[in-house]
Amino acid sequence: MSVEADRNGKTLSEQSVLGGHAPRTQRTGESLPFDDRLHLDAHRWLVDEAYLLDAQDYDAWMARIAEDVHYLMPVRVTTALGAGYSTSPGMAHLDENKYSLSRRVARFATEHAWTEDPPSRLRHYVTNVRTFRTDKQDEIIVDSAVLLFRSRGDVREAATVSAGREDLLRRTGTGWALARRTIMVDESVIRMQNLAIFL
């Protein structure tokens, strides 16, 4: 996936405006065999996460997010082949740390977040999962593709978002935690009324 390095040889997390605090761990070597224990753990983690996000169980989701998380969704732009970049410099849809994620989640817990009352019906389809070791014992990189189907109301046209993700997962005392996520959305113009969802 193209999140590894952009035009300056820097990752998108490194280039982002608010990613200064982000862990910098990178993948090493080939993807792991699908029967590797680490890959099985990673795959299970992502599928469990998809169920939590579908159910909008955001407290449980936040419990799986590391304190130093960087959650980044760049804005994609169409550029000429060879331009060396495909994201809008200095701009993102989401460029979050744990506090700003916690505000988003807290908002859904109020009785006045009208955009999700009535709630959307969500389905996160997660596929193309592959796992890499890093030079840290307790950290792995996981690539995946995600397709979100979102339906609101009875007859409104449903919206979808397709994206690739690169995650950094860290082993903690209570299981794996998300320490960094870069979401490469596949559209330049988002066809969804807002991003009151997580990918």
Next chain:
Amino acid sequence: MTDQTSVIQDVQRGMIPAHIYNDKDIFELEKERLFGRSWLFVAHESEVPEAGDYVVRRVLEDSFIISRDEKGEIRALFNMCLHRGMQVCRAEMGNASHFRCPYHGWSYRNDGRIVGLPFHQEAYGGEEGFKKKGQTLLPAPSLGVYNGLIFISLDPDAEPLEDFLGEFKFYMDYYTKQSADGIELRGPQRWRVKANWKIGAENFAGDMYHTPQTHTSVVEIGLFREPKAEKRKDGTTYWAGSGGGTTYKLPEGTLEERLRYVGYPDDMIERMKEQWSQEQLDVVGKDGFMVSAASVFPNMSFVHNWPRVEEDSDEVLPFISIRQWQPISEDETEIVSWFAVDKNASEEFKALSYKAYLMCFGSGGMFEQDDVENWVSLTSTAGGPMARRLLLNSRMGMLENGQNVVEPLSAEEYSGPGSTRVGYSEYNQRELLLRWADHLERPMEKAAQLRVGTDPIQPPPAAGADPSRAAGSTAIAAAQITSQEA
């Protein structure tokens, strides 16, 4: 097209036929008579800082390349090859000295002039068959720049941009001229919503009334301290020239204390004091009002807010955003939303202000999420036959006999231009829709046509040749394309 006379008359009385928010015939009329001649915001000079930089922006179906040519001048070029009409630039942004058409290989300099026409001699017999010399991509009929904001109009006889903006320039400076060098723009984020474009423009122009209800949740989570019902109605709505907006009432204090209250650091305050006129400073320091949302007719908006963005800190951080409500159809709008920040602000301020923007507005913003939900719902309801029976009352602030509920502030009470009132009202929404009705009422002149390769062509207009003017104001006359009525 059906006759819209009664719709226009209703709107002029402040009664809004609900179906105007989802009506195909009305939309066709808007495309022709409103977007066909209004000044429309397309980009900011800071998006194309270097020679060869370009961004591609749309005005409804028309695509324009906004480029900075080798001499540093800003160009707005219709993105259609003069040969068979292919898009010559298919990227959204980049840097190029030339654009080469992928179809047959004609190429154009970044000022629009044609340079390469393969087999000109063999295929056309040279200049005698096709006058290549002086041909350029079709420039936008009118181009104007204020504070680095680039506007185009499809009307070659559009009044100068600054005349059009008029007294609204006074308010635009708060958003785009906080120091001599003005703003830099980042983004845009773009996303599509199933809502009519007018709703957002009206909301940003003057809807203080929705804030306490729609945006309750952002106060509850500690993001924003202001939109409590009691506070919002102490602010004002103002209309001046071609735009209008809302303000918040600031607590007692000096100019400096009040600017600090919304989170500006002292170095920025010093630059504002150098930059703004006494009247602009007095609106804040003497009268105690701070600009919030605003719209310029027809579809450009601004927002300025000051949320709390960091844990364990009560400090607020101001941010500015500029946006365009780009109509796609009668029931769909592409929101194009930029983050703007003063060029001379510190890097630390810029980063935190950007964070404030992301948390509040734009594709992921928490204010925005609830707004759009309302507008989508309104639009879908407006599409059916029952909506045609409803004339929505958009007369808030006026009694039945036309008397004001609240009189405008006097010159002693308020230092800014235009008409300004404290409290909730729909004066600004009416101002927007009155202009909308005026445009829809007025038939269009037939547009000039250009015969490619046979008509003589004059060079297209440009703006901002001198980089020192980049953040200043320039208004450029219409393109003088010699043409014949076809």
